[in-house]
Amino acid sequence: MDETVPHWTAGLSVDSYEPKEMSREEFQLLPRKQQKRIMKQEMWDRRADEFKEKQRQKNRDGRRRRKERVREGEIPPRRKAEDQARTGHRFVIDMDFDDKMDDREIKSICAQVQRCYAANRQAARCVDLHITQLHGRCRERFDTGLSQHAGWAVEHIKMEDKEYPDLFPLESLVYLTADSPNVIETLDETKVYIIGGLVDKNRYPRLTLDKAERQGIQHAQLPIGRYVQMSTRKIMTVNQIFEMLLRFIDVPDWKAAFLDVIPARKLDNE
Ligand SMILES: C[S@@+](CC[C@H](N)C(=O)[O-])C[C@H]1O[C@@H](n2cnc3c(N)ncnc32)[C@H](O)[C@@H]1O
Known part of the structure; x- marks a missing residue:
């Protein structure tokens, strides 16, 4: 019989395994397939704790090293939110699409929102960033696993239950979507630019364009094709789009931002 097991159970055998949740005798009475499943799950749980602790230690070390470098004058201390320069640009990440994603994609979109927050915090000049219609599994994830967001400064991100038409005049809204025939030239501080909070691996083409058209709001794509040659389609992730917009505000040069x-x-470097 093939006893090959994944790496986190490598070197272990069900014949000598000491289960956590039951006695060895009970374990031995179970079918072999079930014994393996239990062993893998329990070993994974133990490794997950070990892994999390290692990660926490790494973070502690990183914070300590950073403090030392600040003390030595190697790097400047972190800017406080209220000291960071701001621009009048406004952006929305539209979290309307909870039901269009599987659990992995939900995790991924929440991580992308976190990256947008971090990018806005580190930007030379930060912008007004609203996360709208936060509900369902994304809301749950932010309220539980990612509960540190409660401490995020509103200067860098605002988490809202409301939809963007309840927050801004319709005529100011521009939905950014790769499917739009319109191409944006520059960023206008009187407008509010919306990014679709979605990870869909191209399953839902035109989803955000159709939404914008239904709502009668403007839409446009970024001028990526004008400045760079890509080997893949010009559809970016949410944090990539947001980081490009921040860079453009800072430079402002689309090619450099892209x-x-x-x-x-x-x-495509051909
Ligand atoms: C992974 S894409 C989602 C694609 C989705 N099928 C849709 O209908 O928008 C995430 C979001 O990033 C933005 N985006 C991605 N590529 C873009 C581009 N080339 N120009 C403008 N916005 C883009 C859009 O707001 C899009 O909703």
């Missing part, structure tokens, strides 16, 4: 954010493997 080249700074688009991974080299996606660029």
